[in-house]
Amino acid sequence: MVVNFVYLIWVLAQILHVYAILDPIDFLALQTIRKGLDDLPGSNYFASWDFTSDPCNFAGVYCGGDKVIALNLGDPRAGSLGLTGHIDPAIGKLSALAEFTIVPGRVTGTLPEALSGLRNLRFLGISRNFISGSIPGSICQLVGLRTIDLSFNQLSGSIPLGIGSLPALSNVILCNNKLIGSIPPFVSPTLTRLDLKHNDLSGSLSQNALPDSLQYLSLSWNRLTGPVDRLLVKLNRLNYLDLSLNRFTGLIPGELFGFGLSNLQLQRNLFTGPVQPVDHVTITTVDLSYNKLWGEVSPLFSTVQNLYLNNNKFSGQVPASFVNRLLEANIQILYLQHNYLTGIDINPTAEIPMSSSLCLQYNCMVLPVQTPCPLKAGKQKTRPTQQCIVWKSKIKN
Numbered sequence: 001m002v003v004n005f006v007y008l009i010w011v012l013a014q015i016l017h018v019y020a021i022l023d024p025i026d027f028l029a030l031q032t033i034r035k036g037l038d039d040l041p042g043s044n045y046f047a048s049w050d051f052t053s054d055p056c057n058f059a060g061v062y063c064g065g066d067k068v069i070a071l072n073l074g075d076p077r078a079g080s081l082g083l084t085g086h087i088d089p090a091i092g093k094l095s096a097l098a099e100f101t102i103v104p105g106r107v108t109g110t111l112p113e114a115l116s117g118l119r120n121l122r123f124l125g126i127s128r129n130f131i132s133g134s135i136p137g138s139i140c141q142l143v144g145l146r147t148i149d150l151s152f153n154q155l156s157g158s159i160p161l162g163i164g165s166l167p168a169l170s171n172v173i174l175c176n177n178k179l180i181g182s183i184p185p186f187v188s189p190t191l192t193r194l195d196l197k198h199n200d201l202s203g204s205l206s207q208n209a210l211p212d213s214l215q216y217l218s219l220s221w222n223r224l225t226g227p228v229d230r231l232l233v234k235l236n237r238l239n240y241l242d243l244s245l246n247r248f249t250g251l252i253p254g255e256l257f258g259f260g261l262s263n264l265q266l267q268r269n270l271f272t273g274p275v276q277p278v279d280h281v282t283i284t285t286v287d288l289s290y291n292k293l294w295g296e297v298s299p300l301f302s303t304v305q306n307l308y309l310n311n312n313k314f315s316g317q318v319p320a321s322f323v324n325r326l327l328e329a330n331i332q333i334l335y336l337q338h339n340y341l342t343g344i345d346i347n348p349t350a351e352i353p354m355s356s357s358l359c360l361q362y363n364c365m366v367l368p369v370q371t372p373c374p375l376k377a378g379k380q381k382t383r384p385t386q387q388c389i390v391w392k393s394k395i396k397n
Contacts (some may be wrong), residue, residue, distance in 0.1 A: 074103030
């Protein structure tokens with residue numbers, strides 16, 4: 001009898017030990033969160049989530065003291081191929097949570113307003129799922145938030161106004177959603193990455209819309225309008241810029257080409273005027289195609305490895321420096337088609353290196369060399385003479 005009593009005391013101690021490891025509020029929150037989610041077929045992430053044992057040993061659960069401090073739901077290191085279900089509002093009960101992520105899968109539903117309870121949250125990453133609805137304004141209460149990645153979901157509505165004012169914000173990745181409205185001002189002095197591409201955002205950007213701390217900016221595939229020259233000259237720390245497939249207007253500032261960018265994508269907008277870099281361009285890829293740019297092609301662009309100036313209104317001679325670098329295989333892509341260029345000094349017998357691609361067709365010149373062009377360039381080799389005469393007349397006047 002005494003032995004049985006001692007055994008019962010030992011069993012009870014073990015049970016109390018298990019449940020004493022984690023705060024009861026966090027324990028119950030994890031149970032509720034688990035009920036809202038399941039493994040996709042072939043996945044076994046939740047196999048370790050046995051609530052008769054210590055939850056701090058569950059896959060994707062990381063504890064500090066008696067609190068959950070990180071929750072990586074569907075951690076691929078635990079054999080996850082993705083999750084299904086929804087995010088339960090109980091997530092807001094994990095008051096010490098600093099990191100919350102969900103592996104790509106088929107999680108649906110909305111982001112709960114209860115996220116506002118995560119006052120210690122630093123990293124929020126829920127990408128490549130099927131989250132819908134709007135981004136809750138309560139996220140703007142997370143003053144310690146540094147990274148928010150909600151990309152590749154089905155989020156709609158506008159970007160909450162206060163997100164751009166979060167003082168510690170470093171990365172905002174909201175690309176590939178269905179967001180509408182204007183881009184709110186981002187004034188956080190620590191913001192280095194802003195990715196809002198593939199949405200339905202509209203409106204213009206003011207001179208002070210973005211901080212000069214930005215290093216990566218992608219706003220492509222939206223409906224943004226207006227000039228951006230005054231804004232861009234301030235963003236001198238950029239190393240990647242993509243404003244393509246919008247309706248931006250005005251001039252492209254020459255200072256932009258000296259910012260140390262590696263990739264510059266401004267194609268398919270409504271930019272106008274001449275383009276004059278202030279110094280040699282060290283950018284690997286420059287795409288200014290499908291705009292309304294005019295004037296002569298600057299020889300300073302000859303140092304660009306991949307240059308797309310096609311489908312504009314450039315005129316005059318192609319600078320000799322382009323020919324030299326092309327024949328030396330220092331230029332890989334040089335697309336100048338669909339402009340009003342009048343000539344290029346290249347020997348008709350010159351051999352374009354196999355690693356280089358040159359397209360000159362549909363300009364105001366007889367092609368000195370025959371080179372393969374992309375299919376979109378069409379079949380016409382030379383622009384009609386009358387168009388060239390009219391354009392020359394416009395330039396003179």
